[in-house]
Amino acid sequence: MLTQPAPDCPGDGGLCPWLWEVTGQRWLAENSHLALVPLRILMIVVAAVALRWLLHRAVARLVRRSASGEAPVLLRPLPERVRDTVRQVAALRPERRRQRAEAIGSVLRGAITVTVFAVATLLVLSELDLDLAPLLAGAGIVGVALGFGAQSLVRDLLAGVFMLLEDQYGVGDSVDLGEVRGIVEAVGLRITTVRDLRGVVWYIPNGEIRRVGNRSQSPAVVVVDMPVGFASVPTAVEALRRGAQRLADDPDVRAALLEPPQVLGVNQVTMEGAVVRTTVTTTPDDQWRVARELRRRQTEELQRAGIAAHILAARFPIRDAGTRPPHDAGTPPSE
Secondary structure (H helix, E strand, C coil): CCCCCCCCCCCCCCHHHHHHHHHCCHHHHHCHHHHHHHHHHHHHHHHHHHHHHHHHHHHHHHHHHHHCCCCCHHHCCHHHHHCHHHHHHHCCCHHHHHHHHHHHHHHHHHHHHHHHHHHHHHHHHHHCCCCHHHHHHHHHHHHHHHHHHCHHHHHHHHHHHHHHHHCCCCCCCEEECCCCEEEEEEECCCEEEEEECCCCEEEEEHHHCCCCEECCCCCEEEEEEEEEECCCHHHHHHHHHHHHHHHHHCHHHHCCECCCCEEEEEEEEECCEEEEEEEEEECHHHHHHHHHHHHHHHHHHHHHCCCHHHHHHHHCCCCCHHHCCCCCCCCCCCC
């Protein structure tokens, strides 16, 4: 009986010598490393799934904290890190904070899944003794080509991510995006949908937005300029203060006021008389309602004070007919 020569094992220990002693098969001992490949691949897959689960759980916890207002400083919206008054106003809108937290969490979970499984795939391919250099080079070339061909898409996605992190605007906000002004109806990673005052819906790529004016994010300041004609300014100011005080005492409006109304005095003098300015700080969602109520109450007080006649006289002056020379019946008036 022919005996097989001893296998060429890399060392004294390991699986190769043990298989040679147990089975006496040279080919099985020399290829013993192949038996470990499925086990290592299985370990890589299990580790990737476990790591993804742990990271997703951490993201879910971060989303819950952010939705409850306890997010770390890094993930807080920029305005909340700058001004305490903005943070107080934002606390009145928990639904928007929850939506923003869910959107950020979705982006983080997607990035984690892609990264973890991409690394796991490369490790599995290396266990199969595949040369990764050509694969990585080809992937790099494809990535560069896609980068040049989809520059606008990548720019829109990155702008959308930063927009969510900085909380520049949200659904329901009144915004000025340059050429478009209106109410935000939807916010995505690539497209922002805005409906303007005429009812037209605009789909704006996030990468095309160069500046954002948000009328709903910070406390709103209502400015009301009331013309008082050539009436007594102290009397007019006192009437306007009574109207502002009636607004502050109204229980239906009081919750919307962050600061009491202030009658600042004469803001300008025109050909029609003086104009008195009143300001009041309100919550963003109630600024237009408060402005209408303030104008109504101040107008009523001006009418009670008899100042409305002065305003009409300044707007529509009455000419004295006796100062004009009479015209002859046969002579037409001069042009």
